[in-house]
Each structure stands twice: as structure tokens, then as C-alpha cells.
Amino acid sequence: MIIAIPSEGEDINSPISKVFARAPYFIIYDSEANTYRVVHNPEEAIAGPGATERVIAEGTVMVIANKMGRYSLKALRDNGIEVITGARGTCWGAIEKYRSRIK
DSSP, X not given: OEEEEEESSSSTTSBBOSOSTTOSEEEEEETTTTEEEEEEOTTTTTOOTHHHHHHHXXXXXXXXXXXXXXXXXXXXXXXXXXXXXXXXXXXXXXXXXXXXXOO
């Protein structure tokens, strides 16, 4: 399962970004391979639809985030992506917390 988490840094132990579309990075975690990679968000300064479209294009099945705007939430859900909001702490901590939902 591919999980996307908006991140403040380039490491899986970085804090979850407080915002989704304006996050500096996205951690793209593959739960089957137990690996991750970092994707820079080129739309960090403008919060356009590109961040959401990029996450969808990554084959994401779940997004774990703190806050998310209506456009992003609707676009993700319309594409069958499970969205969990209200997450705080580190990206890895969120993965651990929601591991029971990760198939």
C-alpha cells in the first residue's frame, strides 16, 4: 500500500506538515516493501492543485495529514484514496499509529 504524508523535512522522522497542499515535501511510504522516498512539492508556495494531483499520480491508497483543504479532500476521495486527518507528530509515528489500517 502506498501512503502519502505531507512532511516538513526530507526524512521519515520529520514532523508532519500542518498543511497538505503547501507542505514542503511528501513522504511516499510503501508498506509492502517497508521503504519510502521523498517528493518535493513544487507548489509549496502557492497551494495549487498540483500537490494533490502529484499524490494521486503516485498511486497513493491512503493519505495521513494534519489539515487539508476541501479541494484536496474531495479530489483524493473521488479517486478512492482513504484520507486520515488530525495527525500530529512525525511521519513515521503516524505510520505506526495507523498501522492497523494499513493492509
